[in-house]
Amino acid sequence: MLSTQDSSIIPNEWYNIVPDLPKQLPPPVDRDEKKSSIQLLNQILPKAILKQEFTFQKYTKIPEEVQEIYAQIGRPTPLFRAKGLEKALDYNGKILLKYEGATITGSHKINTAIPQAFYTREEGSTGVVTETGAGQWGTATTVAASLAGITSKIFMVKISFNQKPLRKQIIELYGGEIVPSPSRETKFGTEILSRNPDHPGTLGIAISEAVEYALEHDLKYMLGSVFNSVLTHQSVIGLETEKQLEILGEEPDVLIGCVGGGSNFGGFVFPLMRKFKETKIYASTASEVPKFSKGEYKYDFVDTAKILPSIKMYSLGSDYVPEKIYAGGLRYHGAAPSLSMLVNSGRINSSDMPEDKVIDALKLFARTQGIVAAPESGHAIATAIDYVKNNTDQKETILVNVSGHGLMDMSIFQR
């Protein structure tokens, strides 16, 4: 019998949902007639990424070196039955987990960082630049760049940079360069600092600095989520899961994942939707960032700095300042256009989870499964627990994507 951990389970093609969507996906648009943000993408992204961003092709070959690095960083990630949790909930159905925390950087972010760094090097650039809020994306970027043999520069929101010294250490350890943003390394940052030397920074400012720095130094910019190409790369999660379910002889009745920008969720759910057409699907969001239940489905800016294009998505507004919650990865104001369309069409349900329920879920999960899940993933686990508790049919198979471990975010339990 083939094992669910066999490296042959790593797919050799990524899946792009765009041609399979019920309607044509509204394209990104420019909102500023003078400065084209779509033209900007042409300058800062590798050509291969641009092509993947706008393609209507369903499948893209995963370069062999990328497949090899996927194996090196812990793919395929495990799919297993959560017997401890089932028992604690007295559930007669099955709970299956796909666990992205088993990758070496501890979350799914590395799945797209690897191909983006690979294409950057293949196209002759010497390095990548990106921004990071809590630090997860910056870490994934640096590891991917080091494994590809190119440089990485990370603009980290200054207030997070100061609060999370561990992130600086780990990024430097992995060979990356990390700069608190706003910085004096860009015109944009210098200007902000000249007005306010103590500016705490924002993700929008960090994006602006990263983009400017990439343009000025002929480097490539890395996209962390929301964009189609990123969701395509993340499809490794769902494609692996599909093969693993086949090996285990399981069919899910319910799929649950958490949503920040939607790349982890889309990467998990979209490939599975091809086969499991009747499966119930829940996108778990933070109650504090209720993009689907309280947001509007409209054209809005990807980033608060309004540098990147406008896209049609559920959004709380690109100026939305969410409450400070521990699940930093879920604080994004919008969600990927493809995912937004499927929520709007009713195919995908949303579920808002408050932080106290998430903490309880994480505790139960740790004690019954032995895993400290990430606060973001805790939302998906909390939604699954809620589903089981409210579910009269006690025989369904619930498949939950746990997007990462929470060993770097233990402070959530201090309260």
Add this chain to the structure above:
Amino acid sequence: MLSTQDSSIIPNEWYNIVPDLPKQLPPPVDRDEKKSSIQLLNQILPKAILKQEFTFQKYTKIPEEVQEIYAQIGRPTPLFRAKGLEKALDYNGKILLKYEGATITGSHKINTAIPQAFYTREEGSTGVVTETGAGQWGTATTVAASLAGITSKIFMVKISFNQKPLRKQIIELYGGEIVPSPSRETKFGTEILSRNPDHPGTLGIAISEAVEYALEHDLKYMLGSVFNSVLTHQSVIGLETEKQLEILGEEPDVLIGCVGGGSNFGGFVFPLMRKFKETKIYASTASEVPKFSKGEYKYDFVDTAKILPSIKMYSLGSDYVPEKIYAGGLRYHGAAPSLSMLVNSGRINSSDMPEDKVIDALKLFARTQGIVAAPESGHAIATAIDYVKNNTDQKETILVNVSGHGLMDMSIFQR
């Protein structure tokens, strides 16, 4: 082809090297005629553990439930080729890694905690007690106890308890109870505190408190390393590696691991010695705790508190106070009797590694392999790097055991 990650690779028997040793293993002895420490073991250990401690049987069946929990916590752990490191070192041979950091608690410690918790529950006790220094062993104990459905109480050396708030959080999150030692929960601790309320604690005091608490409350005491039974449990590492090497078609010329008490090292190396009789073997220790190169092979106390029996081993003296190094797991004054005998006979070589070399090795490893290894494991990696650099024969296959990840010990890189 069978995958190296298949759950069928988890062995169903543990291996005990004692009957295969070149000479009979000198038994533990009592040093205090009035209080028998061997008799004490009878009271505080589960019967199954006692039997495994003194058996001359080569193989012991692993209970099915323990095999299942091994699978749940991430076994088999991966065996893979370190291509990034090979390339960085310009090495024409092969470097293979067995990576225990892939278990959910991030190190090999869980391998013995699981069976000890299991036997405790099977024999009708409601919980386990143990001590912990840096916190790794306490964490493994609590996870194992929670998965077995019993309680756990951890006496943690007070100075570490105060320095490492994360450990307290993670142990409580996993459902354990953690107490800074010396505490007022035992007579021994109360007496020490009455003399010095600010006593920082020692591992010896913590052991004394754990043993007293187990005796008083009819709980079982968990052994973290050094003892035969623990090395037997850790043989899962080497037994898995043996099968994985067979699948990969590889034969190691050199085996390298790090040594604290010797359980990780023995668990990795001993099963492989059965088949690879000519393989060179290096036990990597901290230069700051040079037990093999500067220690004496003699009867000495297992613990500084002199509660547990005396055993024949390499020792720097049970009162030895090592320099403060980041690799807390390597600060133990001695090494398991079986390992000590094989070092004394010349079968196993020792290699002392200074901390600065270890830090360099950890950095190179992170950048080339994408893994932040534990400071302890960094010693084995540094020994491997040294071996490659000094090795004129550039075709050997070097197999290194990486005992854990270092995500909880990033402060080593702050200096």
